[in-house]
Amino acid sequence: MKHTFYKYQGTGNDFVMVDNRDNLFPKNDTKLIGHLCDRKFGIGADGLILLENDNATDFRMVYYNSDGNESTMCGNGGRCLVAFAKQLEIIDDETEFTAIDGRHHAIVAPDGTVSLHMKDVHTVSVYENYVFMDTGSPHHVEIVEDLANFDVKNIGANIRYSGLYGDKGSNVNFVSKAGADKFSVRTYERGVEDETLSCGTGVTAVAIAMKVLGNTDANEVKLETPGGELKVSFKQNDKQFTEVYLTGPAKYVFTGEIEW
Structure with missing residues (x-):
């Protein structure tokens, strides 16, 4: 049976969107989700997101990494899901x-x-060579030189799988200063197990x-990723950060049908 899907991207971080308000999507089928995200045999995406009904708010977000496993919060995915909800006319210009x-x-x-x-x-945990925090997903932040030529995939994987973060691992962000209150960021994402063009929770962690x-x-703070520019704003009280906002584009790409 053919099913409709939607493709969105936020600064190059791309997602397969499925309207699952009828609750028909096989949510525990990790092989299917991995297949849909596969760039050669499926649709291709960094992750898959289900939009579902929620009793307390406008909708519920269920996020899967491209390996097929449900994961923690995805900032760019959340922004894209909001744009998707607007396309479906579930919301207007504001939502919870x-x-x-x-x-x-x-x-x-x-x-x-x-x-x-x-x-x-x-x-916010500050160590000699890096900073760690949870911005909805765990993030390691490390300042490096020559970011453009840095081996993000291999060095990021080494940190992600190191003893620092146990079995669950961490996302890993490499940073260099790009101007007044502006930083360049490249991110290795767990679950994707590769560098992505952008990571919303990652740039949030970098800004903080x-x-x-x-x-x-x-x-x-402005954050320049390989996929484009994002902005993070916040209020600070010592190492407590509130009113944290991630702002950037969320673009509809196309609609299609695929069998599952």
Whole structure:
């Protein structure tokens, strides 16, 4: 049987979207989800997102990495899902939805840019060569030189699978300064097991880490990823960060049909 899917991308971080309000998608079929995300044999995406009914908010977000396993919060995916909900006419320009890490508020600007309220960050762990925090997903942040030529995939994998983070691992972000209150970021994502063009929870972690380390005095930081520019804003009280917003484009790509 053929089913309709939608493709979205946010600064090159791309997702297969499925309207699962009828609850018919086989959510435990990791092989199917991996197949749909496969770039050679399926549709191709960094992840798959289900939009589902929710009793308390406008909709529920269920996110899977491209390996087929349900995962933690995805910032760019959340922004794209908001744009998808608007396309389906579930929402207008403002929404509240539920994800694995709780409720999220989001606003869609007239130009299609989506601002997503991320979870508060109460703990930022600063080590000699890196910073770690959870922004809805776990993130290792490390400043490097010559980011353009850095071996993100191999070095990121070594850190992700190292003893630092146990069996679950961590996403790994490499950073260099790109200007006043602006940083370049490349991210190795667990579950994708490769570098992605952008990571929303990752750039959120980078912005907060740069603030904690004193590399910026701003409460609004620009992050340049290989897929485009994002913006993170926040309020800070020591190492407590609230009113954290991730802002950037969320683009519809195409609609198609596939059998499952």
